[in-house]
Amino acid sequence: xxxxxxxxxxxxxxxxxxxxxxxxxxxxxxxxxxxxxxxxxxxxxxxxxxxxxxxxxxxxxxxxxxxxxxxxxxxxxxxxxxxxxxxxxxxxxxxxxxxxxxxxxxxxxxxxxxxxxxxxxxxxxxxxxxxxxxxxxxxxxxxxxxxxxxxxxxxxxxxxxxxxxxxxxxxxxxxxxxxxxxxxxxxxxxxxxxxxxxxxxxxxxxxxxxxxxxxxxxxxxxxxxxxxxxxxxxxxxxxxxxxxxxxxxxxxxxxxxxxxxxxxxxxxxxxxxxxxxxxxxxxxxxxxxxxxxxxxxxxxxxxx
Ligand SMILES: Nc1nc2c(ncn2[C@@H]2O[C@H](COP(=O)(O)OP(=O)(O)OP(=O)(O)O)[C@@H](O)[C@H]2O)c(=O)[nH]1
Ligand SMILES: [Mg+2]
Numbered sequence: 001x002x003x004x005x006x007x008x009x010x011x012x013x014x015x016x017x018x019x020x021x022x023x024x025x026x027x028x029x030x031x032x033x034x035x036x037x038x039x040x041x042x043x044x045x046x047x048x049x050x051x052x053x054x055x056x057x058x059x060x061x062x063x064x065x066x067x068x069x070x071x072x073x074x075x076x077x078x079x080x081x082x083x084x085x086x087x088x089x090x091x092x093x094x095x096x097x098x099x100x101x102x103x104x105x106x107x108x109x110x111x112x113x114x115x116x117x118x119x120x121x122x123x124x125x126x127x128x129x130x131x132x133x134x135x136x137x138x139x140x141x142x143x144x145x146x147x148x149x150x151x152x153x154x155x156x157x158x159x160x161x162x163x164x165x166x167x168x169x170x171x172x173x174x175x176x177x178x179x180x181x182x183x184x185x186x187x188x189x190x191x192x193x194x195x196x197x198x199x200x201x202x203x204x205x206x207x208x209x210x211x212x213x214x215x216x217x218x219x220x221x222x223x224x225x226x227x228x229x230x231x232x233x234x235x236x237x238x239x240x241x242x243x244x245x246x247x248x249x250x251x252x253x254x255x256x257x258x259x260x261x262x263x264x265x266x267x268x269x270x271x272x273x274x275x276x277x278x279x280x281x282x283x284x285x286x287x288x289x290x291x292x293x294x295x296x297x298x299x300x301x302x303x304x
Contacts, residue, residue: 038097045130055143056276057177059176060147061181062221063155067221072102074106077103090135093134102117127168137276150168153169154169155199157206176214177214178216181200181207183221184222204218205242213283213286218247219251252265
C-alpha cells in the first residue's frame with residue numbers, strides 16, 4: 001500500500017489477489033495499521049511500537065496558549081539541525097508529517113521569518129495526537145511519544161476530573177510515563193496574573209493527585225519574559241506542597257542575547273535531556289501532608 005487510505009484502493013493489493021478476499025477489515029485491524037500518512041498517531045496506532053523496546057509517553061499539561069506545541073516544534077527543529085543533548089540524536093520518526101505540521105511555522109523560509117504554530121484544535125477528540133521520535137541515546141535506541149493536546153482539556157480537567165470534555169486529559173494523565181506541567185511566564189506576568197496563578201495551582205494540584213510516583217517537571221515556558229519573584233515563589237510553594245519531588249526547567253523559543261546566529265532557544269536541550277534520561281522510578285510515591293488548607297491561602301480559593 002503506497003499512500004492509499006484503504007488496502008482496497010491499492011492496485012498492488014488488488015493484483016496480489018487481495019481483492020478476491022472479501023473479508024472485511026476489522027476495526028481494530030484498521031486502527032492498528034502503520035500510520036503511513038506520517039501524521040500524528042492515534043492511540044490505536046501505538047500498537048505498532050509495542051514490539052520495540054520500551055516506548056516513553058510524555059504528557060505536556062498546560063492551559064491554552066501556554067507554549068506546549070511551540071516546545072515540541074522547537075525540539076523537532078533542533079534535532080533536525082543535528083542539535084541535541086549530549087549523546088542524543090535523531091534516528092527517525094513515524095510521524096514526520098505531524099512534526100512538520102507543527103514545526104513548519106517556526107522555520108525561517110524564503111518568504112517570511114518564523115512564526116508560532118496555530119492553536120491546537122480540540123475537535124471532538126478524546127485522545128491527543130501523538131508525535132513519535134526515535135532517538136539514538138548513547139548506544140541504545142529510545143522511542144518517545146509526545147502528546148500534543150489542546151489546552152482547554154486541562155483547564156476542564158483541573159476543575160472537574162471526570163468532565164466529559166476532559167476525557168482526553170484524563171486519558172493522558174493515566175497513560176503518560178513522564179509529566180510536564182507548564183507555567184506560562186507570559187500569563188503569570190500579565191494583566192490576568194491572578195487567574196493564571198489560580199488555574200496553574202489547580203492544574204498542579206490535579207497532577208499531584210494523579211501522578212502515582214511518576215517523574216514530573218514544572219516547566220516555565222516563555223522564560224524570555226520576566227515573572228515577578230513573588231509570583232515565582234507562590235507557584236514554587238504550591239508545587240512543593242502538591243507535588244513534593246519534581247524538577248524545574250525554564251525554556252524559551254527566543255535565544256539568549258549573544259547566542260545568534262544559531263538560535264537554540266533557551267533551556268530546550270536540558271529539558272529534552274531530562275525527558276529522555278529520567279529514570280521512571282526516580283520519584284517514589286510519597287505521602288504529602290494535607291496541603292489543602294495552606295494551598296487555599298496561597299491561591300485564595302481553588303475549586304475542587
Ligand atoms: N515570548 C514568547 N512567546 C512564546 C514562546 N513560545 C510560545 N509563545 C507564544 O505563545 C503562543 C501559544 O503557543 P502554543 O505553542 O500554540 O501554545 P499551546 O500551549 O500549544 O496552546 P493550545 O494549542 O491552544 O493549547 C504562541 O502563539 C506565541 O505567541 C516563547 O518562548 N516566548
Ligand atoms: Mg498547541
